[in-house]
Amino acid sequence: MEPVKIGIIGAGNISNSYLRGAARSKLIKVKAIADIRTEAAQAKAKAFGVEAVTVDELLSDPEIELAVNLTLPMVHADVSHQIISAGKHVYSEKPLTATFAEAGLVMEAARAKNLRVGGAPDTFLGAAHQAARAVIDAGRIGKPVGGAVTFMTRSSAHRYANPSFFIFKQGGGPMLDMGAYYLTQLINLLGPIKRVSAISTNGIPQREVVQGPLTGAVIDVEVPTFYNGVLEFLGGANVAISMSWEVHRHRRSHMEIYGTEGSLVIPDPNFFGGTPQIAEAGGDWENVDISAYPFGTPNRVMDDGRSEADYRMIGVVDMAMAIRHSRPHRANGDMAMHVLEALEGFEQSSVEGQHVAITTPCARPAVVPQGADEEVFDA
Ligand SMILES: NC(=O)c1ccc[n+]([C@@H]2O[C@H](COP(=O)([O-])OP(=O)(O)OC[C@H]3O[C@@H](n4cnc5c(N)ncnc54)[C@H](O)[C@@H]3O)[C@@H](O)[C@H]2O)c1
Missing domain, CATH: 3.40.50.720 (NAD(P)-binding Rossmann-like Domain)
Known part of the structure; x- marks a missing residue:
């Protein structure tokens, strides 16, 4: 073909x-x-x-x-x-x-x-995130009851020679810029979101560019830069979420899901690989094997020298094959819209001081079959 x-x-x-x-x-x-x-x-x-x-x-x-x-x-x-x-x-x-x-x-x-x-994102199609879903679907942590997800950094975008101004403007901020990775993977794991709430603040109203040709330029920060919130899922679980551009260091993991029979820790949903860990009731942490799934092998060396699995575009490959084979595609507009409604809902909740119900329908995306490569989508 x-x-x-x-x-x-x-x-x-x-x-x-x-x-x-x-x-x-x-x-x-x-x-x-x-x-x-x-x-x-x-x-x-x-x-x-x-x-x-x-x-x-x-x-x-x-x-x-x-x-x-x-x-x-x-x-x-x-x-x-x-x-x-x-x-x-x-x-x-x-x-x-x-x-x-x-x-x-x-x-x-x-x-x-x-x-x-x-x-986007299509990172939930990565081996680590599919293997984590398989753990939940097999009932190994029992019924998911709660969880916590964290993305907190002292955003250094103003330090780039070519600063990403947009992350401090409308349509940016830590929730809109990074939240989609976390919410999309949570929907993959737990299904659709029922309601959200949050409190948001902005600690630093201006940032000065400190490097490159724009040195000295002042970026007005137009969006909140620190959110603490909660999501409730239709399945019953509730998950705490912290998203910030204001944190120099912290010790929290990216994603944790707590079930009636155990706990699951999930690697960074901004990438495709890494090793989830499970602790079943009374047991110690054990690594979850991701090797049966595609899109987990590190293939990109980052600026700081670490290796990550970056298979961005496989969401497009899946969509192209879905068009060819007349089936639904996984990284679809309904899910992206459900995610955006929730991301915006956090800010609305903070302003209005109440929970915000999520109205758009969204189905849990189909799992990625086990296999070696992108051919898993050619069906
Ligand atoms: N940079 C990252 O690491 C990263 C990671 C994941 C997702 N994203 C997302 O990808 C998108 C792009 O981010 P980026 O970092 O590549 O930004 P960028 O500023 O480097 O690139 C955006 C490009 O779009 C072009 N453009 C703007 N308006 C246009 C128009 N109307 N028609 C045609 N071209 C137009 C600009 O000239 C620019 O070259 C954003 O939505 C961002 O959230 C970025």
Whole structure:
């Protein structure tokens, strides 16, 4: 079968991961990349052996069935609408759109044209996260009752030579920027969310850029930077969530789920691999074997020297194969919208001082079958 032809709009930082992922794939092929900064698209095109085109050229190319939206959160909705208007399926980086209201309009536009919407993150498809789900589904920790998830860092984005301003602006902040990894993996483990609540604060209203050509520029922080919240799941469990750009160091793990028969610790949901650990009633911690699942072997050396499994793009591969085989895709728009509703719900809860019910439906995504490689999706 011919690979499904893909276009990428947005040739910034994260496009490297997607282009690396596509280069490994036999099932999809990146036909073209576009960016409003022509030189950015050209640089990525040269590095990865794909074609650089304008956004209009990409949108009018009849061979491209699916376009991946890797632009910034504040223009996700606009670019996704352009893709849908051009008659193509869209897979968007997170958050699906900068606001929940915009997401509804994108989903509606796609439905009207019988097109699909996919949404990052796809990290829950990684070996560590699928193996953790198998532990829960096998009943090894009994009925999940509670949990805790944590992403807390002293965001150093203002220290980059090319600072990521957007993480301090509307559509950014620790909850909208990082929360989707945690909530998506929680939905994979526990199912849909019933309601959320939180208190949020902003400790540092301005940050000064300390490195590179923009040194001295002041970034006004427009969003809360410290959230403590709680999610209640339809299945009954409740999970504490802490998300912050304000923490120099801490000692909490990324994700823990507590069941009636044991506890499960899950590695960083920003990546695909790592080793979950389980402690069954009265027992010590034991490593969970992830080797039967694809997408867990470290394949990327990070700036700090550590190795991580980064298979971004497999959500797109699954979506492309789902289109071919007329089945649902896993990293889908309904789940991304459910996640966005909850992420926005934390802020609403903090402002209004009450719980916020989550209204959008969302099914637990299908598990990833055991196997060696992306062929697991070709069914
Ligand atoms: N950087 C990361 O590590 C990372 C990780 C995971 C997800 N993401 C997500 O990926 C998205 C992109 O992040 P990034 O870090 O690559 O940002 P970036 O600023 O490096 O790149 C964004 C690119 O989009 C282009 N662009 C903006 N508006 C456009 C438009 N209307 N049409 C065409 N191109 C347009 C910009 O010129 C820029 O090249 C964000 O949603 C972010 O949340 C980033």
